Amino acid sequence: MDAKLDKGTEPMYDAPLRKTDVEANATKIAAKDVQVYYGDTHAIKDVSVDILDKTVTAFIGPSGCGKSTFLRCLNRMNDTIDVCRVEGLIQLDGEDIYDKRVDPVQLRAKVGMVFQKPNPFPKSIYDNVAYGPKIHGLAKNKADLDEIVEKALRRGAIWDEVKDRLDKPGTGLSGGQQQRLCIARAVATEPEVLLMDEPCSALDPIATAQVEELIDELRSQYSVVIVTHSMQQAARVSQKTAFFHLGNLVEYGETSQIFTNPVDPRTESYITGRIG
Amino acid sequence: MPVLWLILIVLALAAAGFVAGRLRVTTAGGARPHSLPNYYGWNVAMKVMVPAFAALIVWLLAQPFVVNGQVSGMITEQAIPEGSTLGLVMSDVRRVADGLDTAVSQGIMTHEQAGSIRAEFTDIRNRLGEAGVALGSNVSAEVLRAAQKYRALNATGNLWMTIAVLALALAGLAWGLKQAHGEFRARNTVETGVRIILLSAASLAILTTVGIVLSLIFNTIEFFRIYPATEFFGSLTWSPSFGGGSELGIWPLLWGTFYISLIALIVAVPIGLFAAVYLSEYAGSKMRAVAKPLLEVLAGIPTIVYGLFALLTVGPLLLSVFGRDGLNWMQAGTAVMTAGLVMGIMLIPFVSSLSDDIINAVPQSLRDGSYGLGATQSETIKQVILPAALPGIVGAILLAASRAIGETMIVVLGAGAAARLSLNPFDAMTTVTAKIVSQLTGDADFASPEALVAFALGMTLFVLTLGLNIFALYIVRKYREQYE
Amino acid sequence: MTDATYQGGGNGSSLVASDARTKRRNASEARFRIYGLAAIGAGIFFLVVLLTAIVSNGIGAFQQTFIEVPVYLDPAKLDKQGNRNVDDIKKVSTFGYTPLIQAALWQQVQNEGIATDYTKAGDMKALISASAAAQVRDWVIAHPDRIGDTVDFKILAASRVDGYLKDRVSRESIAEDKNIDAGHLDLTDALREAGIVHKGFNTDFIFGSDASESRAEQAGLGVSMLGSLFMMLVVLLLALPIGVAASIYLEEFAAKNWFTDFIEVNISNLAAVPSIVFGILGLAVFIQFAHLPQSAPLVGGLVLTLMTLPTIIISTRASLKAVPPSIRDAALGVGASKMQATFHHVLPLAMPGILTGTIIGLAQALGETAPLLLIGMVGYIATNYPDGVVAGFMSPNSAMPAQIYEWAKRADPAYYERAWGGIIILLVFLLAMNVIAIILRRKFERRW
Incomplete structure (x- = not known):
């Protein structure tokens, strides 16, 4: 307990809780009564949540609570799993993303995703970033593409580190660099929402700090949803926090409120380390 | 006794x-x-x-x-x-x-x-x-x-x-x-003894290799003593005559081997690769459970069956299309095309199951990364999975090529017996393996160059396939390490 | 972009309406799927064609045309001395019997009142298999006291007649044939009406021996099947213990050093060496060097053992590897030696997997042809049953696939039918072995 508090209050990584008026932002994604089944297992129960534009929303909760599963529903990544079934309504800008007419491919172009483990393709750094724009036809010519790649890498805060070796394989970078490359790769397709599934869990503290800083910058343009194991991280980077437990959304609100004054006793138990 | x-x-x-x-x-x-x-x-x-x-x-x-x-x-x-x-x-x-x-x-x-x-x-x-x-x-x-x-x-x-x-x-x-x-301490002594027995069983693999190499080398040297190596590697004619005065140039046989293997790979690689991609990326578990074993049945069928199939089914079929009654490119049912096609069919499951393993070894995180960017499945396969799996697939194709080169019964029955250097795939040609069989199953005397040449051919075959195998295994192993 | 009113798309594009580019991409996606399906379809199509060809061409070999004819065993021809002495009877060769059989059939034709242009018994030759005389002679030697009687025989029809009943031979196809005329086919039709010529199940094809090139109707797979059986015994007795011993060493005991690596490299390369090279090895080492008898199933078994060992070792090692280390730890924990832990616990647990792998290795060996040809196990040798078990291993014999190859080489449609039929038998064996392997795996499969 003590150790945990010590770590939590360590000044170097602890950005102060920002009081931002997030209510001013519009709803980007609206989920209503979402149920997810894995075969016979009922993995997500009755989850309703509104995710705001230009806001970092954190999903926290003990492992196996369904936070990652729910995240993957938001860009239909669960479609790639045969046994997974999603019920309920999820709207992006008012459109049902599980509508039969919706092409998951187009959806994922708008709702990008960054994964737990950095997963650069075994290609050059340039090709990694250029991959998305190429398949979506965002560039008219090579010069265009160069510009998009540079912009994405700058936005991924990694341009200065890789600008001299764009033709080197992306797998040769360090873990933190790889993850920022993956973020750059995701923003290169100009998504509207960025989903991040524990983006720092495979990184060391310094790389984590760099990525967290980046997430904060991304907020100005995107709606960011981040799943995290670390409550400190949720507190540092997010404005809104949702706490999941055993497939239920227990509590959703302002990050500052969740961490200082939780309503639900389960949230309090988790935050104080009694469950998890 | x-x-x-x-x-x-x-x-x-x-x-x-x-x-x-x-x-x-x-x-x-x-x-x-x-x-x-x-x-x-x-x-x-x-x-x-x-x-x-x-x-x-x-x-x-x-x-x-x-x-x-x-x-x-x-x-x-x-x-x-x-x-x-x-x-x-x-x-x-x-x-x-x-x-x-x-x-x-x-x-x-x-x-x-x-x-x-x-x-x-x-x-x-x-x-x-x-x-x-x-x-x-x-x-x-x-x-x-x-x-x-x-x-x-x-x-x-x-x-x-x-x-x-x-x-x-x-x-x-x-x-x-x-x-x-x-x-x-009887147990320790016995266990040491058993250990030595186990070790010698394992060493039998080395002994076998040594046996192969020695039996090839000695007879090959014997052959080159009575027939000049320069002729063997230099002559473009293969015409053994048991009365003496044979011309035993290896090139027509190598060309036949290469040509038939090439056609076999042209058939087997696209079909096998696409089948593997479909089975590992698209097919549901039910379809996989049915289609994969069915394809693998093709691998379990003995080569003599394929040989007969080439000689009696595929050959006549091709002849009816490309023969005198059709396009008139083909003289007889046995031809490079016949043997190549049938060998290709035989190699389909070989390519597909090896490629399947290799495609499955590509980590899921790469697929997720690509889908997460909004790529379709086929874009993911073509631009992420296949390039990532490329070294492994190349290895698999090389292994298939080595199988094709060493295949015997299909070419003995399906390719004809004439050694010639021709570009027409509908001509009858012959291969290294087919000639090993024909030179060693005749009544020739073992000391004659016509029989001994089979060992030089065997040596060539062994070196070729061994080289391909070692190279292929090296590539596949390198590839596996990349994702372990 | 911050106003709450934007409904229906951030970049102005709706998710529901797909643009031209997406349509194009989806079309290419669909095309790609079709290629994949087509590839699988092609594979299965080839399999179906292959199996259809085998069954439709080979099923005929299990039927054979017989002639039922009462033969008068003329004492004047068969036993000139009249003392029924077997040694004297043996002096009459098959040439002495042929006219009797032909006369018997001619008699039948006349009895049935069949109209024909033929005038003499000798014209019946084309209908009767050359094997008939030997069949009757063997019977007479076994029953000398029946000379002088008229005995009913069921003799083989000539292969052309057999082919005619199976629609392989037609009046057009025999236009140039010296051995048989259209008149014979007319006669066959009539004799068939009369029930004298009929088709029946061909037991001799399964159990008989190979016959000479001109007597396709007589050839059977039985002897070479026995050759294959003896070879498989050798392979089983050698490859299983050696393979298991080698695998145990490599999986449980081998230190990680250059020698172990060298063994591993050798095994993986031997697994990919063409089978014909093993034939060369067998010829040079077992026959030229060790002077083992040529064409013997023992040598064939040795060659196939060396060929299958890598397969068996690879699958055995996989089964050993599948036994979790906790089992070994548990045994070592109660004070067992490493050897005891392996032989008492790991090996029994891995046994089902090992047996499955061995059966599959055996199936592979059973279908192998090329190396057998080099050590002289060619088809035409399989004409006599071996006498005794030792002879079964040591005396010249062939094997099923080599026999099939021999028949395929004889360039006679009657033999082609036998070759396809032989393949059916071979595949039935392979199927049975694989089914046993699958049942073993299902029954004993253990999930750790």
Whole structure:
């Protein structure tokens, strides 16, 4: 307990809780009564949540609570799993993303995703970033593409580190660099929402700090949803926090409120380390 | 069959030793023995069998050399007929000696007669003919005497072998029994022995390779002694004639091998690869459970079946389209195309299951990364998965190529027999493997260049496939490491 | 972009309406799927064609045309001395029997009142298999006291007649044939009406021996099947213990050093060496060097053992690897030696997997042809049953696939039918072995 508090209050990584008026932002994604089944297992129960534009929303909760599963529903990544079934309504800008007419491919172009483990393709750094724009036809010519790649890498805060070796394989970078490359790769397709599934869990503290800083910058343009194991991280980077437990959304609100004054006793138990 | 009897006697001694050793420990009394009683029994049995059998094997391998060496010393230069070699005369000697053995065992001659009979006085050929031993030519006096010497030496050899093996077995028995007392660590000794046996079983793989290499090298050297290597690697003609004056250039055979393999790969690689991609990326578990085994049935069908299928089904079918009644490109049903197509069918499951493994080894995180960017499945496959799996797939294709090069029955039945350098895939051509079969299954004499060339061809084949395999395995292994 | 009113798309594009580019991409996606399906379809199509060809061409070999004819065993021809002495009877060769059989069939034709242009018994030759005389002779030697009687025989029809009943031979196809005329086919039709010529199940094809090139109707697979059986015994007796021993060493005991690596490299390369090279090895080492008898199933078994060993070792090692280390730890924990842990616990647990792998290795060996040809196990040798078990291993014999190859080479449609039929038998064996392997795997499969 003590150790945990010590770590939590360590000044170097602890950005102060920002009081931002997030209510001013519009709803980007609206989920209503979402149920997810894995075969016979009922993995997500009755989850309703509104995710705001230009806001970092954190999903926290003990492992196996369904936070990652729910995240993957938001860009239909669960479609790639045969046994997974999603019920309920999820709207992006008012459109049902599980509508039969919706092409998951187009959806994922708008709702990008960054994964737990950095997963650069075994290609050059340039090709990694250029991959998305190429398949979506965002560039008219090579010069265009160069510009998009540079912009994405700058936005991924990694341009200065890789600008001299764009033709080197992306797998040769360090873990933190790889993850920022993956973020750059995701923003290169100009998504509207960025989903991040524990983006720092495979990184060391310094790389984590760099990525967290980046997430904060991304907020100005995107709606960011981040799943995290670390409550400190949720507190540092997010404005809104949702706490999941055993497939239920227990509590959703302002990050500052969740961490200082939780309503639900389960949230309090988790935050104080009694469950998890 | 004295060797069989010898083996049985040693085994019986071992069994007796086992019982005796066990008994000695269990009845000795005193402190509890170090190991379980069975281990003492095994210790004795092992000490009986291992040295005795080792000696037996060494003796059996060495004796023919010693005897051959002594007997061939008896054959003078004059006794070797024109156009023959010492080796041929020696095989005559062996045949006569075997014939004498048969005659004795059938009671046509007595043992003494067989040892003392003289070619000057008796028509050996007829006498042996009565015993059902056919000899090609008449037996010269010198050959007969050599044969008699051969028999005598072998008989002495066998006698000494029996004595040596039995002595070793008995010595082992005594040694083992002496050790059968409570303080002796029988289990450790037996386990060391078993370990050595296991190791020798594993080393058999090395021995096999050595056997292959030696049998190829010696005969290949023999071939190049009577036929110039420059001709073999330089000539563009393959026309063996058993009367002599053959032209044995390897290029037409290599070209046929290469051409047929190429067609086989053109058939097998796209089909196998697409099937693997579909099975691993698209197919549901039900379809996979049905389609994968069905495809693999193709791999379990013996090659002779494919050969017959080429000769009797695919060949005539192609002939009806490309033959005289159709496009008139094809003269007969057996052709490069026939063999290539059928071999391609055979290789489909080979390519598909290897590629399937390799595609499945590509981490899921790469697929997720690509889908997360909004790529379709086919874009993910074409631009992420296949490039990532490329080294492995290249390895798989190389392995398939090595299979194609070494395939025999399909080309023997489906490709024709004519060695030619042609570009028309509807011509009959032949391959290295097909010629190995035809040169070694004829009635040719083993010492003639026409038969020995098969070993040089085998050497070429072995080197080619070995090179491909090592390279392919290296690539596949490198690829596996990348994702482990 | 911050106003709450934007409904229906951030970049102005709706998710529901797909643009031209997406349509194009989806079309290419669909095309790609179709390629994949087509590839699988092609594979399965080839399999179906292959199996259809085998069954439709080979099923005929299991039927054979017989002629039922009462033969008068003329004492004047068969036993001139009249003393029924077997040694004297044996002096009459098959040439003495042929006219009797032909006369018997001619008699039948006349009895049935069949109209024909043929005038003499000798014209019946084309209908009767050359094997009939030997069949009757063997019977007479076994029953000398029946000379003088008229005995009913069921003899083989000639292969052309057999082919005619199976629609392989037609009046057009025999236009150039010296052995048989259209008139014979007319006669066959009539004799068939009369029930004298009929088709029946061909037991001899399964159990009989190979016959000479001109007597396709007589050839059977039985002897070479026995050759294959003896070879498989050799392979089983050698490859299983050696393979298991080698695998145990490599999986449980081998230290990680250059020698172990060298063994591993050798095994993986041997697994990919063409089978014909093993034939060369067998020829050079077992026959030229060790002077083992040529064409013997023992040598064939040795060659196939060396060929299958890598397969068996690879699958055995996989089964050993599948036994979790906790089992070994548990055994070592109660004071067992490493050897005891392996032989008492790991090996029994891995046994089902090992047996499955061995059966599959055996199936592979059973279908192998090329190396057998080089050591002289060619088809035409399989004409006599071996006498005894030792002879079964040592005396010249062939094997099923080599026999099939021999028949395929004889370039006679009657033999082609036998080759396809032989393949059916071979595949039935392979199927049975694989089914046993699958059942073993299902029954004993253990999930750790």
